[in-house]
Amino acid sequence: MSEYTLIATCAFGLEALVRQELDDLGLPVSEVRDGRVLFEGDAEAIAQANLWLRTADRVLIELARFPAETFDQLFDATRTLPWAEWLPRDAFMHVTARSHKSKLFSLRDCQKIVKKAMIEALRARYNQERFSEDGPRFPVEVALLNDQATLTLDTTGPSLHKRGYRSDAGSAPLKETLAAALVKLSRWEPPRLLADPLCGSGTILIEAALIARNQAPGLQRDFQGQAWPWLPAAIWQRAREQARKQIQPIDIRLLGSDSDGRVLKKARDNAEAAGVADLIAFQTLPVSQFRSRKRYGVWISNPPYGERLSDRQSLQTLYAELRAVWAELPDWSYFMLSGDPQLEQDLGKRASKRRKLFNGQIPCQYYQYFGPWPERAPRE
Ligand SMILES: C[S@@+](CC[C@H](N)C(=O)[O-])C[C@H]1O[C@@H](n2cnc3c(N)ncnc32)[C@H](O)[C@@H]1O
Numbered sequence: 001m002s003e004y005t006l007i008a009t010c011a012f013g014l015e016a017l018v019r020q021e022l023d024d025l026g027l028p029v030s031e032v033r034d035g036r037v038l039f040e041g042d043a044e045a046i047a048q049a050n051l052w053l054r055t056a057d058r059v060l061i062e063l064a065r066f067p068a069e070t071f072d073q074l075f076d077a078t079r080t081l082p083w084a085e086w087l088p089r090d091a092f093m094h095v096t097a098r099s100h101k102s103k104l105f106s107l108r109d110c111q112k113i114v115k116k117a118m119i120e121a122l123r124a125r126y127n128q129e130r131f132s133e134d135g136p137r138f139p140v141e142v143a144l145l146n147d148q149a150t151l152t153l154d155t156t157g158p159s160l161h162k163r164g165y166r167s168d169a170g171s172a173p174l175k176e177t178l179a180a181a182l183v184k185l186s187r188w189e190p191p192r193l194l195a196d197p198l199c200g201s202g203t204i205l206i207e208a209a210l211i212a213r214n215q216a217p218g219l220q221r222d223f224q225g226q227a228w229p230w231l232p233a234a235i236w237q238r239a240r241e242q243a244r245k246q247i248q249p250i251d252i253r254l255l256g257s258d259s260d261g262r263v264l265k266k267a268r269d270n271a272e273a274a275g276v277a278d279l280i281a282f283q284t285l286p287v288s289q290f291r292s293r294k295r296y297g298v299w300i301s302n303p304p305y306g307e308r309l310s311d312r313q314s315l316q317t318l319y320a321e322l323r324a325v326w327a328e329l330p331d332w333s334y335f336m337l338s339g340d341p342q343l344e345q346d347l348g349k350r351a352s353k354r355r356k357l358f359n360g361q362i363p364c365q366y367y368q369y370f371g372p373w374p375e376r377a378p379r380e
Pocket of ligand 1: 173174197198199200201202203204257258259260263285286287288301302303304305318
């Protein structure tokens with residue numbers, strides 16, 4: 001089976017988690033760059049990575065990397081690649097371009113040159129002039145960085161955060177990949193109680209339940225590479241069958257609450273669609289009324305950030321409520337993803353650790369307040 005250089009792309013700040021996930025899958029990482037983790041693997045690795053990676057956005061195949069300061073260089077190096085090994089006669093060639101700190105900066109021209117070179121290579125090989133492009137889609141990207149071109153092929157299709165369980169996006173949902181990252185960074189493990197008392201559409205809890213159950217996040221969706229003749233259906237099928245067998249029966253109850261009953265309806269629907277509704281109890285509840293008798297619980301939330309002045313006042317009320325509720329749960333650990341730079345100050349509590357993350361385009365901090373580690377299985 002052919003070996004490929006593969007790239008798992010991810011949001012800035014999540015590279016170490018993606019690397020850890022690839023290590024856990026037994027896929028050897030060769031390099032970590034901003035937003036990209038490179039690894040080696042065959043067709044099976046492509047299926048495994050797509051099916052299992054929780055914190056990455058896409059799995060790309062690196063087709064080539066070469067210097068490209070002129071359009072001629074870009075054209076010539078692209079044309080010499082073995083395109084007919086990858087693209088069938090009817091391939092729909094969807095080429096996109098990116099450029100940063102490079103002499104070739106016209107994206108439209110880069111895109112056109114690459115496509116022209118691909119077609120020329122295919123003409124020579126398939127001995128035909130025109131291509132119908134009505135077959136499977138092959139998303140090729142040319143990325144220029146410091147006058148180096150990297151050509152990649154996207155095996156994923158819609159980003160991996162689209163797990164297939166979310167019916168309606170809700171008002172301000174977290175991406176599933178980021179929610180999974182928050183859970184992993186918290187080092188939560190059953191049987192510790194996990195709660196999100198500002199849970200919105202439930203993304204953090206659903207991702208935590210999938211992790212606890214060892215359920216592959218991609219089981220409910222398809223991937224672009226499934227349509228390609230050289231990534232045979234049997235490989236994907238086998239990976240899915242194995243993943244189904246790896247689901248662990250587990251009996252835990254995660255707690256989700258929110259003051260907005262309508263958003264909780266979405267949370268319940270999403271949990272149901274993800275197959276983890278039995279693991280999460282959702283309740284309409286203002287955070288000020290959150291109580292628990294469990295010890296050593298873990299609280300992970302993505303509170304409202306507040307950008308207007310009026311929001312600032314409601315945020316201060318919310319923080320005062322959090323302070324009061326947390327005072328009753330002194331041995332819990334708290335994790336808050338927020339774009340509010342004043343969170344620690346207004347909460348009156350310095351985080352044990354902070355980590356810079358992005359919620360889409362919004363720069364955020366993951367404020368981590370570590371409580372005591374339970375010495376033995378937690379008791380009520
Ligand atoms: C940024 S959203 C959380 C989004 C969530 N992580 C998701 O993926 O859908 C913040 C949530 O906090 C809830 N909220 C705000 N103030 C609250 C309060 N005082 N009590 C309970 N929930 C509150 C809002 O209703 C909203 O759903």
